[in-house]
Amino acid sequence: MTENVKTMNEMRRDMPPLLLSHSARRRQRIAAAVGNGFLLAVTSLSALAVLFIFYFIARDAWPFFRLEGVREFFTSVRWYPSADHAEFGALAMFVGSGLVTLGAILVAVPLGVAAAVCLSDVLPFSVRQVVKPVIEILAAIPSVAYGFFALVVLAPLLQESGGPILGVAVWIVGAPLAALAIVVVADLATDRLRDRTRTRVRWLIVGLLGVGAFAALAFAGKALGGLQIASGANALNVSIILGIMALPTVVSVSEDALQAVERGLREGSYALGATRAETLVKTVLPAAGSGILAAVILGVMRAIGETMVVWMASGNAAQIPSPWYNFLEPVRTLTATIAGDMGEADHVTGSARYHVLFLMALCLLVFSLLCNLSSEWVIRRTRKKTGG
Amino acid sequence: MNTWNKIVLGIVAIGMTAGLATAGDANKIVVDGSTTVGPIAKAFAEYYMGQHPDVNITVSESGSGNGAKSLINAACDVAAMSRPMKNSEMKAAKDAGVLPIEHIAAMDGIAVVVHPSNPLANLTIEQIRDIYTGKITNWKELGGPDRPMVAISRDTNSGTYETFETMVMNKAKMGEKVEYVGSNGAIRQRVMSTPAAIGYVGLAFTEEVKPLTVNGVEASAETVASKEYPISRPLYLYTNGRPKQSSPLHDFINLPDAPEGKKIVEDLGFVPSN
Numbered sequence: 001m002t003e004n005v006k007t008m009n010e011m012r013r014d015m016p017p018l019l020l021s022h023s024a025r026r027r028q029r030i031a032a033a034v035g036n037g038f039l040l041a042v043t044s045l046s047a048l049a050v051l052f053i054f055y056f057i058a059r060d061a062w063p064f065f066r067l068e069g070v071r072e073f074f075t076s077v078r079w080y081p082s083a084d085h086a087e088f089g090a091l092a093m094f095v096g097s098g099l100v101t102l103g104a105i106l107v108a109v110p111l112g113v114a115a116a117v118c119l120s121d122v123l124p125f126s127v128r129q130v131v132k133p134v135i136e137i138l139a140a141i142p143s144v145a146y147g148f149f150a151l152v153v154l155a156p157l158l159q160e161s162g163g164p165i166l167g168v169a170v171w172i173v174g175a176p177l178a179a180l181a182i183v184v185v186a187d188l189a190t191d192r193l194r195d196r197t198r199t200r201v202r203w204l205i206v207g208l209l210g211v212g213a214f215a216a217l218a219f220a221g222k223a224l225g226g227l228q229i230a231s232g233a234n235a236l237n238v239s240i241i242l243g244i245m246a247l248p249t250v251v252s253v254s255e256d257a258l259q260a261v262e263r264g265l266r267e268g269s270y271a272l273g274a275t276r277a278e279t280l281v282k283t284v285l286p287a288a289g290s291g292i293l294a295a296v297i298l299g300v301m302r303a304i305g306e307t308m309v310v311w312m313a314s315g316n317a318a319q320i321p322s323p324w325y326n327f328l329e330p331v332r333t334l335t336a337t338i339a340g341d342m343g344e345a346d347h348v349t350g351s352a353r354y355h356v357l358f359l360m361a362l363c364l365l366v367f368s369l370l371c372n373l374s375s376e377w378v379i380r381r382t383r384k385k386t387g388g
Numbered sequence: 389m390n391t392w393n394k395i396v397l398g399i400v401a402i403g404m405t406a407g408l409a410t411a412g413d414a415n416k417i418v419v420d421g422s423t424t425v426g427p428i429a430k431a432f433a434e435y436y437m438g439q440h441p442d443v444n445i446t447v448s449e450s451g452s453g454n455g456a457k458s459l460i461n462a463a464c465d466v467a468a469m470s471r472p473m474k475n476s477e478m479k480a481a482k483d484a485g486v487l488p489i490e491h492i493a494a495m496d497g498i499a500v501v502v503h504p505s506n507p508l509a510n511l512t513i514e515q516i517r518d519i520y521t522g523k524i525t526n527w528k529e530l531g532g533p534d535r536p537m538v539a540i541s542r543d544t545n546s547g548t549y550e551t552f553e554t555m556v557m558n559k560a561k562m563g564e565k566v567e568y569v570g571s572n573g574a575i576r577q578r579v580m581s582t583p584a585a586i587g588y589v590g591l592a593f594t595e596e597v598k599p600l601t602v603n604g605v606e607a608s609a610e611t612v613a614s615k616e617y618p619i620s621r622p623l624y625l626y627t628n629g630r631p632k633q634s635s636p637l638h639d640f641i642n643l644p645d646a647p648e649g650k651k652i653v654e655d656l657g658f659v660p661s662n
Contacts, residue, residue: 080561082544082553092564151574156581230584231538233567316543316568330567340543340570 054365061362064088064355073359079318079332081341081353088356092318094363096235096331097304100314103239103327104246104303109296111243112250116295119251120258121266121280132255139248147312150241155232155313162232162328167225171217178213182206229328233315236327241309246299253298257291258284290378297375301368307335316340334360417637419447421455421468422547423571424590425623428493429468431652432643436636443636452547459626460484465637467626470496470547470590488626493644494658496590497612497620498552501576501597503583508532510601513618516556519586522563527584540578540587543568551621552588588619592657612659622661 020028064073068088076089115135119128158165186205190198229236261284269279285292310316315330316337322329338357419429426449433445450458452469456477459467461484473481473488481488500516502508508530511519518524519539528534541562542549569575575587579597589597591607599607602618611617631638643649650660 077564082550083561084559151577152581155578159582228535230536231567231582233569233578311570312574317565319564330565332568340545340568342545 057358057361057365060355060358062355064352064359067352067355073356077318077320079337081356086353088352090334090337090356090360092320093332093334093337093360095320095324096314096318097333097335097364099235099321099324099327099331100238100242100310100333101300101303103235104242105296105300107240107243108246108250108299108303112247112295112299113254113292115247115251116254116258116292117280117285120255121276121284132252135251136248138244143245143306143308144312146241146245147309150237150309150313151233154237154240158229158232158234158237162229162236163225163227166227167221170221170224174213174217174220178217182209182213185209227328231315231330233313233330234328235314235321235331238310238314238331239327241313242303242306245306245309246302249302250295250299253295254288254292257288257295260291261287290381294375294378297371297378301371305335305364305368307339311336311339334364415443415636417443417445417466417640418458418464419445419466419468419625420450420458420464421466422452422470422623423449424470424496424546424548425452425468425493425625427592427656428623428653428658429466429625431656432640432649435648435652436640436643440636440639445640451545452550453545456481456488456626459488459628460486462486462628465627466641468493469624469626470621471550472624473626486628488628489630491625491627491641491644492661493623493625494653495612495620495661496623496658497607497617498548498555498588499591499594499599499607500586500588500602500619501579501594501599502586503579504596504598505583506532506598508600510604512603513556516602517558517560520557520562520566521560522565525565535584538582538585539563539566540575540582540585541566541568542572542575542588543570545570548572548588548590552619555619555621556588590657591659594657609654609657609659613662620659623658 073088073090074094075091076087077092078087078089079092080087119132123131183206186202186209189205190202193201265283265287266279269283270276274282310333314333314336316332317330318332318337319329321327321331338360341353341357417433419433421429426447429447433447437443437445447468449468452467452471455464455467455469456473458464460477460481467488472490478488500511506527508527511530515524515530519537520541522539524530524537526534526536542552567578569578572589572593575589576593576595576597579585579587587597591609591612594607601607605611605617607617607619612620625641625644627637627641631641644653644661653660
């Protein structure tokens, strides 16, 4: 690209200038200036919009510190904005946002990366052309539709048979993972041994670990299978839905990263006698690692900024679950709090209840800005490293 | 900052004149506010437009607080509210040159509802308060099955919440495990599908859930009208000043007192005011 532009410029420089009349040349220059100015204005408009939003949110967030101070907001879990002695502890909301985002990532990343690997390296091209748009349709579904699904279908399902579902899920997720881990461990442990003993020792290790893993999975499956989920509107429900919503982002960005890995690298790996699985796991995935990291960060941003689904299906209880990783309890997120409390927050008198919502918005904005910058940095670093 | 404020005020003023331009039209009535009062206003609007095809009435439901805001900003003609206007709102209205006049649309009871499979039949106000403060956490404490309770509340944005807070909670604070949802319908949906749930909704939203008696009084039209039922309240329509005699707005706002209006209110599961 850059080379092309250079030669074009050089060509223009080397050519004799077109002879135009004086007024025609002036007109041309003015037209060029106006055109450039217009394009610059249009381009900077979106950048300005971000700055304006940032400015206005920060301006309305600031008075909160004057009215209520800093300490309570970040350290207290007591959220009673409408009480006579209002309390504005937002710690539970920070934990809630973090928890559902973590859950969404746990759902979206393994699924998304696996799907991306499948799309870029496993499926034939014609199938990929069909499957990728279908996954991207997930991004086109309105979030209120996801919320409705979470509230009307998933929540009752979790209440009625959440335990058994979790029990089965442990097997579905755990069994392949355990199998993979056991094979890798057995391989590593027996790498240095001589051929005949190697096979025997390997089978022994696989057998022992296999029985152990089976027992562990059976135990975990039974423990989870007996669980009663009192309320289906909880962090787990929302995590699953947010994970599905983040999937298209994760899939398409990591697929791009995998595609960007040079063909030569794959061919080199095959030439050394690696199988397709070995090539994928040991060569392609590490080479695309930072691109996949960028995909994860973008997925995080998608999950943390989502409002409608969490407002409808997370239960909105302003508490830190006990223990903190208990996904079966209802949580409240920053976004849902902003959406839910905005109507009654009195902007006419400029109350703390109004400004605190802007402070939350500011925190979210700063967080996603940081995420964006870091993903930008990661992507740039990859480009440099792979020389693309 | 001051110049910015001026610019923002300017924009708001432009918006307000635009709002006035629509709200000023005598044959157009804009209603905004409570999701509880919304169905009544919609039924009134349908009835009235059937009688007067030249009048156009739009009803939106954005919550009592937003209704008050719309009235103050002259973005609507009628604010439907499930609670009386607060002093702060009255003051803001006065500052904006708006004089809110109160009309009672109907009486409403807040029914306390549980899943149909729940064997419990009665709760006292104190018990309900203890459930929502988090003092009672299991149904067996009330003689029900051994099942952790799921207490569901309307969001703090709603008039229903405010009424519940004043009439039941009596200044006690909601427990941290209480879940919040955004509408009467959503509470009904959650209680309908959650065996351990308890929630509170307007009288019109008790289909397929089980309303409990409170202090031994059934939540019904009669008990609400007679104010026997402990959690009952009037629902309001607010206008800016008294509407002119025989204007469409005047007719509309006085529908609750007409026999047809009372019938509409009854059909919707509310109670006509006396």
